[in-house]
Amino acid sequence: MTTHHIKETLSFQNKNYLIHNIQLLEEKGLAKISSLPFAARVLIENLARNMGSGTIFWDDVVGAAKFYETRSNSSNLVAFNPARVLMQDFTGVPAVVDFAAMRDAVHGAGLDPKGINPLVPVDLVIDHSIQVDHFKEKNAFFLNAKKEYERNAERYKLLKWAQKNFDNFRVVPPESGICHQINLEYLATVVATRETAEGTLAFPDTLVGTDSHTTMINALGVLGWGVGGIEAEAVMLGQPYYMNLPEIVGVNFVGKPKPQITSTDIALYVTNILREENVVEKIVEYTGEGLKNLTLTDRATISNMSPEYGATAGFFPVDTQTLDYLVKTNRSDTAALVEAYTKTCGLFNSHDNIPNFTKIIDVDLSAMETSIAGPS
Known part of the structure; x- marks a missing residue:
């Protein structure tokens, strides 16, 4: 077949x-x-x-x-084969330099350097290098961004050149926010599309990122995790990411959090449980009726903490909360396509049954209390 x-x-x-x-x-x-x-x-x-x-x-x-x-x-x-790559500036700029060096080598060999491009979409978000020179003053946010441009002018000339000359490459400027939040609120499509010789192909949005907390995007039903710079560059060059199929552990949420419980309380509670369950190199998938009581903010906080509880990813399947969030973040057209595609392909979680996990861990949301993280 x-x-x-x-x-x-x-x-x-x-x-x-x-x-x-x-x-x-x-x-x-x-x-x-x-x-x-x-x-x-x-x-x-x-x-x-x-x-x-x-x-x-x-x-x-x-x-x-x-x-x-x-x-x-x-x-x-x-x-x-991830659909795209997410980079932050500390790891993304060296990758741009590598691609520029490849173009230089191709040009030196008498060939067309414009043939060297990322083969999958790449977003480089500048957030890690920002320093705080201004605070407690009007427009401090934008003054810090201005100082960043002055301090690293050569870097921004390179990135401006790269965005102009490379296909499949976008740069998100430093005054935009943290890469994971931008990914969640703006970059992620949940269902990706690509033009092919046969027509428009639709498929699940997936990614690898050069930051351990890339996992935050799993809150939106987008499967992704952090990798090293070399692995990310290989994917950019069209190579697959080789891995052993991970076991998938289910966390079955029941109940509803108390009114005073925050997203952080839930994430710390779940992290404490999963650290005892040895979920290293496994995907944790969240399921159960209790999911209906978790907002996208709750989910994003839990998924963001995947490195802290040791999992490859903490995955929330697409459901009505996902669609509502896309609408609230001005992506109504995207939400409509996501609903149609996921329901057609069996990727929409209607909370009808519990999938066949390697192991199921029950977590009662109503049992959670307020907490803080600190030294033991």
């Missing part, structure tokens, strides 16, 4: 989108997709969509589905 066996057309708002609907695997009796964790479904779709690349074959797709269906603990190396 090939990718064509699960390829369909999604007609939405007078436009057709090509999709890879892995639910067809279940119709063909190959895997019980509807019982799998949503993060597993995203990974399986990623494999199915990239068959034919020379690194992924039909056996990899079915093998991944069986891996999660049987809750196997064996090693299963796969080639994951």
Whole structure:
């Protein structure tokens, strides 16, 4: 079998989108997709969509589905192809220098240097290098940004050149905010699209980022985590990110937080529990009726803390909260496509049942108390 066996057309708002609907695997009796964790479904779709690349074959797709269906603990190396890359300035600027050096080498060989570009979309957000020179004064925020431009003028000349000359490359300026918040509020599409020779392809938005707290984006149903600069550059050059399929541990939320409980209280409580559960190199997926009582702010705080509890990612599947957040952040058109796509492809969490996790950990939101983090 090939990718064509699960390829369909999604007609939405007078436009057709090509999709890879892995639910067809279940119709063909190959895997019980509807019982799998949503993060597993995203990974399986990623494999199915990239068959034919020379690194992924039909056996990899079915093998991944069986891996999660049987809750196997064996090693299963796969080639994951993120939809995009997120960088911050400390790691992103060296990557730009590397690409500039490659263009220089190509030019020296008598070839066209414009052929060297990132092959997946890359966003470089400048936030880590900002220093606080002004505070407790009017316009301190913008004065600090102005000082940053003066202090690192050579860097910004390079980045301006890069954004102008490289395809698939955007720079977010220093006065915009923290990269993870920008990713959540602006950059993430939840469902990505790309023009191909066959038409417009729609698929789950996924990413790797050069910061450990890239995991914050999982609150929006976008699977992503932090990697090193070399891995990120490899993805930028069109190479897959090789990894063993991670086990997926379910956290079953029940109840409702008390009125005085903050997002931080919930995140600290969950982190304390998961540190005892050894979720290192595993994906934690949040499920249960209690999810309906967690805002996107709550979810983002929990996902952001994934490195602190040791997980590769803390994933919240797309549900009505996701759609509401997209609408509230001026992405109504995006929300409409996300709803249509995820409901068609079995990626929308309607909270009807608990998926087949490696392990399930019950967490009662109503039992949480206010807390602070500090030395023991």
